[in-house]
Amino acid sequence: MYAMLGRTWRVVRPLLMAYLIVVLIMTFLETWLVYPAPQLSTGNWQPEGFNHQDVWFDSADGTRLHGWLFEHPSPQHIVLYCHGNGELVAHNVRLMSRLRDELDATVMVFDYRGYGNSVGKPHEAGVVADGIAAQKHLAEQAGVEPDEIVLMGRSLGGGVAAAAAAKLGAKAVVLQSTFACMVDTAAVHYPWLPVRLVMRNRYDSVARLADYDGPVLQSHGTSDEVIPYSQAQLLFKSVKSDRKLWYDVPDGLHNTPQPDDYYPKLREFLDF
Known part of the structure; x- marks a missing residue:
């Protein structure tokens, strides 16, 4: 019996060691996988024909952050847009301009630490702090309270918007292509890894x-x-608000743009 256990252990041991090495490697790669910030050169940083301005502000720990502000002359809403993990502000100029015009809103989009012209390295606590700092900065610029800001987040940005709403409140939260919990999403893609135990973000x-x-x-x-x-x-389903609305994007993939009829529904929802 002991001989059999010994032979089994000799077979299992290298497999276990290999698995632990893979887990360790994936742990080291987590930041790169969660925050695949595009190169600065991929964005159009001087778009022509769009009325916007650069904004600079500091996160709670002093990290310098950058964004773009799209002002409306008579805004009905003040919107903070939190983009996805594979985007920069310079990828979103047309969308921000559309939101401004279709919602009659002043809109700000910003880059998390380590993205675009924002300095630092991204991690959950820092990125959440960046979202909260952006909400405070936009509220100050617009002359409103932070809980009068509409928080809009796509993908990773949905997680940032949810965290900011929990901290400062919001006029409304608009979520696009986002998760319930990032760990659960990671577990779908890496079912062979103990992500619920080791994932930091x-x-x-x-x-x-x-x-x-x-x-x-x-x-x-x-x-x-x-x-x-x-x-x-x-x-x-977990949202306890008495006023919540679900919108399907039929056959939509993760990066499928919102259909044209989404924007009138969004405006109607915000104008209520």
């Missing part, structure tokens, strides 16, 4: 939105290949 939006009872509009592609549709619905 967790972004538990379900837990965070438990502290927010304002309006929520959530949209998601029915064919999203990155964040499963069922996980997005789990987040929506």
Whole structure:
């Protein structure tokens, strides 16, 4: 019996060691996987024909952050847009201009630490602090209270918007293609890894939105290949607000743009 156990251990041991090495490597790669910040050169930093201005502000720990402000002369809403993990402000100029015009809103988009012209290295606590700092800065610029800001977040930005709403409140939270909890999404893509035990960036939006009872509009592609549709619905079901609205993007993938009829529904939701 002991001989058999010894032979089994000799077979299992190298496999176990190999597995632990893979887990260690993936742990080291987590920041790169969660925050694949594009190169600065990929963005159009001097777009012509768009009325916007540079804004600079500091996160709570002094990290210098950069964004773009798209002002409306008579805004009905003040919107902070938190972009996805593979984007920069310079990738979103047309979208911000559209939001400004279709919603009659002043809109600000910003880059998290380590993205674009913002300095530092991204991690959950820092990125969340960046979102909160952006909300405070925009409120000060617009002359309103932070809880009068509409927080809009896509993908990773949904996690940032949820965290900011839990901390400062919001006029409304608008979520696009986002997760219930990042760890659960990672577990779908890496079922062979103990992500729930070792993952540092967790972004538990379900837990965070438990502290927010304002309006929520959530949209998601029915064919999203990155964040499963069922996980997005789990987040929506957890929202305790009396005023929440779900919007399907039929056959939409993770990076499928919102359909044209989304914007009138968004405006109607915000104007209520």
